[in-house]
Amino acid sequence: MKPEIFLPDDYRPAEDEPFMNDRQLEYFRRKLMNWKHELLAQSAETLEGLADSARSVPDVADRASEETDRALELRTRDRQRKLVVKIDAALRRIDEGEFGYCEKTGEPISLKRLDARPIATMTLEAQERHERRERVHRDD
Structure with a gap:
């Protein structure tokens, strides 16, 4: 088991330190874990809200409005579920x-990109190339 790494509350990974040193890895691990806990808490709230709204609404317009709200909540919940999978994959990459x-x-992903999107798996340039290829193939 690794010793616990001390991180001051104001710590931010910096370009002038070794890339993906123990402090940076711990910073991103904590950032990912906090994000995951937030998403799971929101999911629990969503499920409670959906259970509460499952009551029968007699007015057709109210029922339609409620069904639209539920569909939106379920789409949001599905996006959150996919994000949790990506967060778990990022945590696995930290461990590995x-x-x-x-x-x-195989190049380092910029610290700014990782700080903004810690689930990133490609450099900005590689991501842009990937998206351009996707668009080209989608248009075929």
Whole structure:
């Protein structure tokens, strides 16, 4: 088991320290875990809200409005579920020593990108190339 790493509350990964050192990895691990806990708490609230709203509404317009709200909640919940899967994958990459490196090029992903989107698996350039190729193939 690894010793616990001390991180000051104001710690932010910096370009002038070794890339993906223990402090940076711990920073991203905590960031991902906090995000995951937030999403799971929101999911629990969504499920409670859906259970509460499952009552029968006699007015057709009210019922339609409520069904639209439920559909939106379920779409949001599905997006959150997919995010939790990506967060778990990022946490696994941290454990395996692969976090922070592009899955396409092997190059380091910028700290700014990782801080904004810690589930990123590609550098910005590789992601843009990937999206351009996707658009081209989608248009075929």
